[in-house]
Amino acid sequence: MTGNKKKIFFMMSTLRGGGAEKVLLDILKRFDYNKYEVELGLIFPVGVYLSDLPVEVKVRALYPKGKFKLRLYNKVIFQWPQKFKLDFIPKLYYNFLFKEKYDVEIAFMEGLSTKYLAWKNKGNAKRIAWVHIDLVNNHYTKQYFKTSNEETWYYKQFDKIVFVSKDSQRAFNEKFKVNGIPQFVQNNLIPLPEIMEKGEEFEVQKKTFTLVSVGRLEDQKCFDRLVRLGDRLRTDLYDFEIWIIGQGPLLNALKQQVKDLSLEKYIKFLGFQTNPYPFIKAADIYINSSLAEGYPLTVCEAICLNKAVICTHNSGSEEILGKSEYGILVDHDDESIYMGVKSLIDDPEKLVHIRNQAKKRAVQFDENKVMSEIYDLIES
Missing domain, CATH: 3.40.50.2000 (Glycogen Phosphorylase B;)
Known part of the structure; x- marks a missing residue:
């Protein structure tokens, strides 16, 4: 990364064919790359939209491609450390892989993206969490956290929380208490x-x-x-x-x-x-x-x-x-x-x-x- 461009990091689980993934792709297609340098971190390097990413976007993945390697990494870096209460190991691995420093870091989806980005050494980065779903009627993210309090703690590691609708914001605040963190409603980009x-x-x-x-x-x-x-x-x-x-x-x-x-x-x-x-x-x-x-x-x-x-x-x-x-x-x-x-x-x-x-x-x-x-x- 060179020059005086602002460095932006997006975290996403995959680029499979879902709505949030499509919205991110549409945003990245319209980004001003004369002003910003953008890196996309993926948990799993898969998805139908991968080949459509702009060439300016650098992509880095937490897991490797291939079922065998994926299972091996998952056992060695995530499952075994969790079993033996060595939670610092996956965090060390994450920070080794994503050690670059950025001006703004964005977890563009609730759940794993939010959890893993919160693991990253923040430095001076401004950190934003994006919520795309009504977490009262579809609290699918609970599978990634031990308790609701733990999920709340992760959101408290962010400087801003962005919601795609007023209803998703209302549901979030019904579910979690994160007083003091600025919240914004930003409707999806529709091209x-x-x-x-x-x-x-x-x-x-x-x-x-x-x-x-x-x-x-x-x-x-x-x-x-x-x-x-x-x-x-x-x-x-x-x-x-x-x-x-x-x-x-x-x-x-x-x-x-x-x-x-x-x-x-x-x-x-x-x-x-x-x-x-x-x-x-x-x-x-x-x-x-x-x-x-x-x-x-x-x-x-x-x-x-x-x-x-x-x-x-x-x-x-x-x-x-x-x-x-x-x-x-x-x-x-x-x-x-x-x-x-x-x-x-x-x-x-x-x-x-x-x-x-x-x-x-x-x-x-x-x-x-x-x-x-x-x-x-x-x-x-």
Whole structure:
């Protein structure tokens, strides 16, 4: 690292195809590398977005590539020291690997990223924690800490805490008491022009009324709700397809659920798509069925493509959709989801109205404004 550029370090678990990872990638693509030098620390050097990183970003990983090496490192550096209460060993290893000094250090995701960055010798660095999720409704990070008090202690090692929505901030403060640390709400960067351009890259043909959903196939996203939705729509003799775009640990279970209900004709698994936007653009409805979110990125992307959106009530959804002003917010039960979808299938004029409202909401996404706000967080 040379010159008078400010040195920025981001810590992230992986670059798999999740929303927070996509947001980080979009931010790094727009960073001013004439002013900043950026290094990305990964816990695991894997993910579909690795190859998309700007060449200016230096990448360093805590674990090596390869299953055998990963298991060996995990046992020697983490599991065995923990078993024998030698917790200083993984911390020493982390500081040996990430010994560079930076001006600003950012744990860009809750959980492991926050924990491991807090291990680092801070020096004079300003340290920022980023929270992307409602930690009351989805406290998945508890697996990384012995107690809630320990997790609270780690957050107290930071100079600022940034939340992607007011709801995620409210949930955090309900869960943890970190008085005295400045907090900020910073909505995710939504690259409207890029999304619209990529939506035109190729054409996707649909055969019938189509719903689409994009996300990692994991418990939090509740894609099983869409399978049950499909079963109900078929029972009520609707002609439709549901496209599920993404990969994840629940893929086989979801496929089995579809098979058990003989829904293969109606529900299609399209896998991870580097460019999902033409699929979203082709569909009639974008549906988000998540149990918990922070600031649902794919909902914003669907709005950019002027889609009618149906979204379960979760953190950030009202900030995006208002009180069903720019889309339809539904409760988390199967009946509410079904009735929301049914209302748009049965009423084409309502569908068009919601799409027009989405168009009005989309113009409020300003990536230059968000990047300016992120620079302010770094500089202040």
